[in-house]
Amino acid sequence: MVKTLPFxxxxxxxxxxxxxxxxxxxNSDVDLTTEIQHLEDRLQKLESDIYVNMQPWDRVQVxxxxxxxxxxxxxxxxxxxxxxxxxxxxxxxxxxxxGGIASFNDVPVxxxxxxxxxxxxxxxxxxxxxPHPEGYRKALRLMKQAEKFGRPIIxxxxxxxxxxxxAAEERGQSEAIARNLFEMAGLKVPVISVVIGEGxxxxxLALGVxxxxxxxxNSTYSVISPEGAxxxxxxxxxxxxxxxxxxxxxxxxxxxxxIVDEIIPETIGGAHRDTKQQAILMKxxxxxxxxxxxxxxxxxxxDNRYEKFxxxxxxxx
Amino acid sequence: MIIRDMFNRKKKYATIPNAASKxxxxxxxxxxxxxxxxxxxxxxxxxxxxxxxxxxxxxxMTAQERVAIFLDEGxxxxxxxxxxxxxxxxxxxxxxxxxxxxxxxxxxxxxxxxTGFIDGRKIxxxxxxxxxxMGSMGSVVGEKITRxxxxxxxxxxxFIIFTASGGARMQEGVLSLMQMAKTSVALKRHSDKGYxxxxxxxxxxxxxxxxxxxxxxxxxxxxxxxxxxxxGRRVIEQTVREKLPENFQTAEFLxxxxxxxxxxxxxxxxxxxxxxxKHHSKGDN
Numbered sequence: 263m264v265k266t267l268p269f270x271x272x273x274x275x276x277x278x279x280x281x282x283x284x285x286x287x288x289n290s291d292v293d294l295t296t297e298i299q300h301l302e303d304r305l306q307k308l309e310s311d312i313y314v315n316m317q318p319w320d321r322v323q324v325x326x327x328x329x330x331x332x333x334x335x336x337x338x339x340x341x342x343x344x345x346x347x348x349x350x351x352x353x354x355x356x357x358x359x360x361g362g363i364a365s366f367n368d369v370p371v372x373x374x375x376x377x378x379x380x381x382x383x384x385x386x387x388x389x390x391x392x393p394h395p396e397g398y399r400k401a402l403r404l405m406k407q408a409e410k411f412g413r414p415i416i417x418x419x420x421x422x423x424x425x426x427x428x429a430a431e432e433r434g435q436s437e438a439i440a441r442n443l444f445e446m447a448g449l450k451v452p453v454i455s456v457v458i459g460e461g462x463x464x465x466x467l468a469l470g471v472x473x474x475x476x477x478x479x480n481s482t483y484s485v486i487s488p489e490g491a492x493x494x495x496x497x498x499x500x501x502x503x504x505x506x507x508x509x510x511x512x513x514x515x516x517x518x519x520x521i522v523d524e525i526i527p528e529t530i531g532g533a534h535r536d537t538k539q540q541a542i543l544m545k546x547x548x549x550x551x552x553x554x555x556x557x558x559x560x561x562x563x564x565d566n567r568y569e570k571f572x573x574x575x576x577x578x579x
Numbered sequence: 580m581i582i583r584d585m586f587n588r589k590k591k592y593a594t595i596p597n598a599a600s601k602x603x604x605x606x607x608x609x610x611x612x613x614x615x616x617x618x619x620x621x622x623x624x625x626x627x628x629x630x631x632x633x634x635x636x637x638x639x640m641t642a643q644e645r646v647a648i649f650l651d652e653g654x655x656x657x658x659x660x661x662x663x664x665x666x667x668x669x670x671x672x673x674x675x676x677x678x679x680x681x682x683x684x685x686x687x688x689x690x691x692x693x694t695g696f697i698d699g700r701k702i703x704x705x706x707x708x709x710x711x712x713m714g715s716m717g718s719v720v721g722e723k724i725t726r727x728x729x730x731x732x733x734x735x736x737x738f739i740i741f742t743a744s745g746g747a748r749m750q751e752g753v754l755s756l757m758q759m760a761k762t763s764v765a766l767k768r769h770s771d772k773g774y775x776x777x778x779x780x781x782x783x784x785x786x787x788x789x790x791x792x793x794x795x796x797x798x799x800x801x802x803x804x805x806x807x808x809x810x811g812r813r814v815i816e817q818t819v820r821e822k823l824p825e826n827f828q829t830a831e832f833l834x835x836x837x838x839x840x841x842x843x844x845x846x847x848x849x850x851x852x853x854x855x856x857k858h859h860s861k862g863d864n
Contacts, residue, residue, distance in 0.1 A: 424790075426810030427819050431828060434838050435809040440794040443763035448771060463747075463756060464790040464809070471760050485747045485756040485787070494749055509752045510668055519667075521757060571764045572725065574757040575718035576667040 269320040273312055276305050313530050318506040324480040324532040325459050331537045333360055333375030333418040339541030341366050356397030358389045361404040372408035374401045375418030392425040395438035398468050402442050414452040414552055417469040424465030439468040446471035452555035457481040473566050474551045477513035479528040484511035521574055612636050628845045637802050637845055642691035642708040645741055649849050650695035657693035659726055664719045670750040680711045688719040692727035698853040703731035707743040714744035716788055717751040721758025728765040737775035737856050742793040746786020759791035766792055775859040780807050798840050801830035
């Protein structure tokens with residue numbers, strides 16, 4: 263049973279009611295077929311009302327859904343022959359970031375992504391998908407490797423942020439993130455980043471200096487979490503819902519600001535409702551992106567990334 | 580008066596300062612060091628580059644004050660003073676706050692950029708000013724730094740930045756975050772041409788600024804005791820639930836952990852940077 267979210271309660275209740283009536287019709291003499299038909303029409307309308315017009319805070323909840331597909335799920339569904347590669351060669355292996363080589367439509371690519379856990383035990387191992395510096399340095403090592411062998415790089419962004427801890431500071435969290443931004447700018451292979459869950463601040467951006475940035479319909483990308491924004495701006499983390507609206511963190515918001523290239527539609531109710539179907543939608547976008555970018559020369563790829571980021575920002579002259 | 584009263588600490592009489600005596604010392608003529616409480620003449624403090632003569636505490640400086648002590652006199656030409664911040668997320672009161680800080684500091688945003696000379700060698704500088712919205716980086720700060728880097732690339736000269744920032748600016752949301760990437764792509768191009776980039780971190784350099792251009796100089800310097808770090812101290816204490824060392828996230832702490840090339844006293848900063856620039860000049864200037 264998939265965990266349901268507060269905003270979708272009306273849909274769930276109606277769905278339960280319909281299955282109850284169906285069962286009743288099957289087991290008794292009373293025919294409620296017309297009633298059921300009527301309710302199903304209502305369900306359809308309700309679903310489109312709730313899921314199509316999702317509010318920012320609803321999307322935040324879907325983006326954080328514990329069963330939402332993670333990097334590893336997309337690797338399994340979209341790519342073949344994945345071989346995971348570990349470690350940053352200087353300190354350790356950060357399991358909050360997963361990386362390796364796989365085939366995508368029979369072409370080798372490097373895949374790097376934040377990796378949350380599915381349960382508490384795995385989450386502890388993966389530090390809830392919040393990387394330390396060695397995670398970012400592993401990512402950079404794999405990017406440089408991809409560049410050497412001319413492989414496109416696909417990054418999946420899914421983190422609350424880089425881990426704010428003592429050890430992370432000691433080992434240079436700032437430098438690790440900064441180095442990735444700087445080096446990603448110069449990569450001579452196509453780089454595609456897809457925000458699949460939460461894109462939290464610098465910890466997300468460290469996998470995000472890409473030629474194409476895509477977002478799943480219900481993912482978020484922000485400078486700070488809604489809770490953090492609420493506590494800084496209004497000294498009250500409980501106002502996260504309002505902050506989610508004010509901060510403009512949803513895929514449609516970022517598309518409008520010209521940061522995101524494509525919004526990848528989600529299966530109705532969110533990606534966690536149907537991982538296989540979601541992977542197909544994801545693959546369509548990735549295929550399109552790779553086809554476009556592999557036509558560019560090495561220098562064009564670097565220039566394209568330069569122009570993309572150079573144009574972001576709002577001001578008057 | 581009996582003898583015992585002489586040893587009594589309790590005062591029998593109190594002196595109430597009258598209005599006239601209050602104005603005896605004009606406002607701002609004396610400055611008390613926030614670190615060692617040393618009280619000295621403000622005039623002397625300014626001569627001493629705003630460093631406490633008693634404990635060497637480095638006071639915050641305005642961007643203009645840094646220009647005055649760092650560049651050859653009269654050589655600074657500022658750039659992009661005409662860029663104006665807008666309110667992309669329509670945050671209540673944001674435009675007004677920007678206007679007030681602009682009036683207060685005489686800057687259009689939290690960074691002053693331009694060209695100048697250091698001991699006769701041309702450079703492009705960017706000087707962040709923590710008096711303007713905590714030095715936070717929004718679209719205009721990102722754009723000014725990017726244009727300054729591009730100018731350094733065009734001129735083929737070193738790019739020197741003094742950072743002072745609380746991080747990305749909340750009120751411009753994800754646009755602020757993206758300025759980290761924007762400045763980085765410009766620095767990469769400058770670097771690929773073989774030009775020098777020196778980052779000088781001053782108090783405070785945190786968050787998104789620390790996690791972008793501030794940390795990736797060819798040479799990373801810092802002023803003594805400057806606070807430098809990615810996450811805020813309070814956030815870390817809440818996360819790890821342990822007491823952090825007193826010197827955590829200071830310039831000295833970073834130096835000890837291999838994150839800095841050197842911690843340089845303000846009085847030696849110009850000569851240090853000038854020497855580094857000289858070491859990287861190819862005999863053409």
